[in-house]
Amino acid sequence: MKKNTPLSRTYGYFQISFYGKLSYKIKPVPQNLLCVLFFLCLNIFYGQSPGIIVNEVSNGDGGAKEWVELLVIGDSTDPTANVDLTGWIIDDNNGDFDGSTSGVGIASGHIILGSAYSSIPPGSLIVIYNNGDPDSGVLPPDDLTDSNNDGVYVIPSIDSSLSGCNTLPSSSDPTYSPCTAVSPISWTTIGLRNGGDVMQTRMPDGTFYHGFSYGDVADMAGDPKPTFPISGNPSFNAGTGSGTRATFYFGCGDWEDVTNFTKTTTLADRTPGLANSAINQIFIDKITNGSFDYSNLGNSNNCIASPVIVATNDNFTSNPIINDAVGSTTSVYVNDTIDGATVTSSDVTPGIANDGGLAGVSIDSNGMITVPANTNAGIYTVTYQICETGNLLNCDTADVTIVVEIPVSDVSCSLSPNTNHYNISGTLLNTYNAADPLSDQLFNNDIEGGFSAAYYYDRASGVVTVINGSNGAVLGTFNAIAGGTSFVAEDGFAVVYDGTDGSVGVYDLSGNTAPYGTLFDTFTAPVGSLVGIENNSGSPRITLYDGATGLLSLYETNGTVETLIDSTTRAAGFNQLSSEGNSTVLYNSVTGATELWDMNEPSLIQIGVSFTGPVNRSMASDSGTVVYYNPFLGTAQVYDSDGNIINTLSLTAGAKNIFLEDARIFLNCNSQFYTNFLDAVDDDFKSAPIIPGSTSAASVFNNDTLNGATIGSSDVTPSITNDGGLTGVAINSDGTITIPVGVPGGSYTITYQICETANPGNCDLATIDIVVRIPTVITNRNITYRVKKN
Numbered sequence: 001m002k003k004n005t006p007l008s009r010t011y012g013y014f015q016i017s018f019y020g021k022l023s024y025k026i027k028p029v030p031q032n033l034l035c036v037l038f039f040l041c042l043n044i045f046y047g048q049s050p051g052i053i054v055n056e057v058s059n060g061d062g063g064a065k066e067w068v069e070l071l072v073i074g075d076s077t078d079p080t081a082n083v084d085l086t087g088w089i090i091d092d093n094n095g096d097f098d099g100s101t102s103g104v105g106i107a108s109g110h111i112i113l114g115s116a117y118s119s120i121p122p123g124s125l126i127v128i129y130n131n132g133d134p135d136s137g138v139l140p141p142d143d144l145t146d147s148n149n150d151g152v153y154v155i156p157s158i159d160s161s162l163s164g165c166n167t168l169p170s171s172s173d174p175t176y177s178p179c180t181a182v183s184p185i186s187w188t189t190i191g192l193r194n195g196g197d198v199m200q201t202r203m204p205d206g207t208f209y210h211g212f213s214y215g216d217v218a219d220m221a222g223d224p225k226p227t228f229p230i231s232g233n234p235s236f237n238a239g240t241g242s243g244t245r246a247t248f249y250f251g252c253g254d255w256e257d258v259t260n261f262t263k264t265t266t267l268a269d270r271t272p273g274l275a276n277s278a279i280n281q282i283f284i285d286k287i288t289n290g291s292f293d294y295s296n297l298g299n300s301n302n303c304i305a306s307p308v309i310v311a312t313n314d315n316f317t318s319n320p321i322i323n324d325a326v327g328s329t330t331s332v333y334v335n336d337t338i339d340g341a342t343v344t345s346s347d348v349t350p351g352i353a354n355d356g357g358l359a360g361v362s363i364d365s366n367g368m369i370t371v372p373a374n375t376n377a378g379i380y381t382v383t384y385q386i387c388e389t390g391n392l393l394n395c396d397t398a399d400v401t402i403v404v405e406i407p408v409s410d411v412s413c414s415l416s417p418n419t420n421h422y423n424i425s426g427t428l429l430n431t432y433n434a435a436d437p438l439s440d441q442l443f444n445n446d447i448e449g450g451f452s453a454a455y456y457y458d459r460a461s462g463v464v465t466v467i468n469g470s471n472g473a474v475l476g477t478f479n480a481i482a483g484g485t486s487f488v489a490e491d492g493f494a495v496v497y498d499g500t501d502g503s504v505g506v507y508d509l510s511g512n513t514a515p516y517g518t519l520f521d522t523f524t525a526p527v528g529s530l531v532g533i534e535n536n537s538g539s540p541r542i543t544l545y546d547g548a549t550g551l552l553s554l555y556e557t558n559g560t561v562e563t564l565i566d567s568t569t570r571a572a573g574f575n576q577l578s579s580e581g582n583s584t585v586l587y588n589s590v591t592g593a594t595e596l597w598d599m600n601e602p603s604l605i606q607i608g609v610s611f612t613g614p615v616n617r618s619m620a621s622d623s624g625t626v627v628y629y630n631p632f633l634g635t636a637q638v639y640d641s642d643g644n645i646i647n648t649l650s651l652t653a654g655a656k657n658i659f660l661e662d663a664r665i666f667l668n669c670n671s672q673f674y675t676n677f678l679d680a681v682d683d684d685f686k687s688a689p690i691i692p693g694s695t696s697a698a699s700v701f702n703n704d705t706l707n708g709a710t711i712g713s714s715d716v717t718p719s720i721t722n723d724g725g726l727t728g729v730a731i732n733s734d735g736t737i738t739i740p741v742g743v744p745g746g747s748y749t750i751t752y753q754i755c756e757t758a759n760p761g762n763c764d765l766a767t768i769d770i771v772v773r774i775p776t777v778i779t780n781r782n783i784t785y786r787v788k789k790n
Contacts, residue, residue, distance in 0.1 A: 132158075
């Protein structure tokens, strides 16, 4: 081969070096192009350009059963981005090896990859073989497009996706231009010589990218060879001696280093379309997932399998973040793994990949998600990422579902304006401030003849203010009985009920015209009940429900009981009631249990359907549609009469109550007893036996809550509903239990009830397991006196 000659010679070379690291040969060019080439070299120096390397090449099992396996290398600046290989060249010796175009192993022509290879994932293997004499014993089936997504393309050299030239390079000209590409192209343009040859890849402009010689071609250290684009070092001979039935394959690491290549004549070592070895598989995997260190091809970590990181989705909705202060979740690492072991803070570096609209969210080194104070109430899905410590390319992502709620204290009235009016789809129609939400008033609404009216009942005076539900304008007032604990308006009638003495007042709303409300009837009912009102063909009926006993009653307005359904028919413990038309819905906000009752006629009063809805909600119903409202979050779920959820609405957080009428939703701040969530929890006092005549040290209130907060003695009124055979047992105002004198020892299960002091109809039940211990008295039956004689 010709030696380096001055620039004026046609095939001479000159070399540009950068700090002794980069050495790159370029053809003679006009001086005005040197600047362009200089910056091209800078780009090569500072970033590994994508391309293809020779991963394995074989002379096959005799004859011309030759093939080459190419490995797609990614871009160091975007390592997982697909690579455009259109126009890339595959060739045998073009004459650049051994420094003479008259050297051995030069087959005229070359093969070119076509546009079918314009977007190939890094880590892919491309096998091109001599279809005229295929190495059938090892070649996988043809797969021109990686149809099975295994990252392997198997292509016969005659395939139309390939083209090439039959003339250049030649034994007298090592260049690749001019070339008029033809297709199909024969393998003979790159056919391999057994005694020695080359397999190489070149960029579309003919610039050498990767390859090596074998046998008697460029077999001496001083023989001229093209230089690699990264190290600037000359190429190498991968194995001297005969190439007959020889295979040359890459292991891992620096593909410009001969020590990472192996020559074998063992036919079983041929692996076209597969990794050459376990370490070669690690290399391919790191190229594929983008974790390969292109800045240092010889980095030993490139050949060490990366740990498998698995990030798993988390759902933290059961532990809402309260937005009055900065809040944090528990660690997301609890169900994340690295090589099967639970992730620790030293294993990974976390980050937020997508905040899901939760601005300012962050994740700390311990995997805890932090939510900024004053974040809007809502349900957020945040995507986080964990990456192997020291290897930010080995990562996995997962989603975290987080609920942000307003504080319990804000539910007293954080809704401003204090009345919001929506349609059933959750579209806000209008808002207004019609009454002081902090005053002792109750709210309800009614729609008759298409006209919407809101009613504010003042408990102290009994005055009911009637508001235009469309604009908040005051229409007028009427007088009702004072001191009621609940106020309900429905189907053209309103009822005021005093849960402390059982008094009931029923009022005709007069079609929402003056005088707006006239007394229809009064009667006395049982105390401590939930109340609803129905219109049965112009005659109102009152529904009362006792949450402690489970008694459901339907009254005429003169106090006549039409039907009693006792706790043997249905369960106790419901703390919300909604009546409309001829139906009543009962709801337990602690368990989510919901029952829809048909109240059409006494003979037909029966449960229509029961299902479990969400917990800790305010409930409203209308014509079989049930809506559950989360005052802390502002969401509402809409269920049909069969218990199927049909919609989820985003409303405003902070309302005390939700009302549903004629497919209209009203949210309001004014208090109503059943929107406080009272939860009595079972107690086990057996570990501290109680002596008759004494009182328990512990209080049942310790684990009971009102709106999520531990209750105090002023919050509730306790009582015993079933003594469990412990006659005379009493519960005190502080929740302690007193055992009477004279009861037998043993174990007892007692049922107690707590009812909200401000709203006696809001009650819940729980049990207490108690051991009564009778103290042991030791008596000396025989006493001996000894008298000393004086």
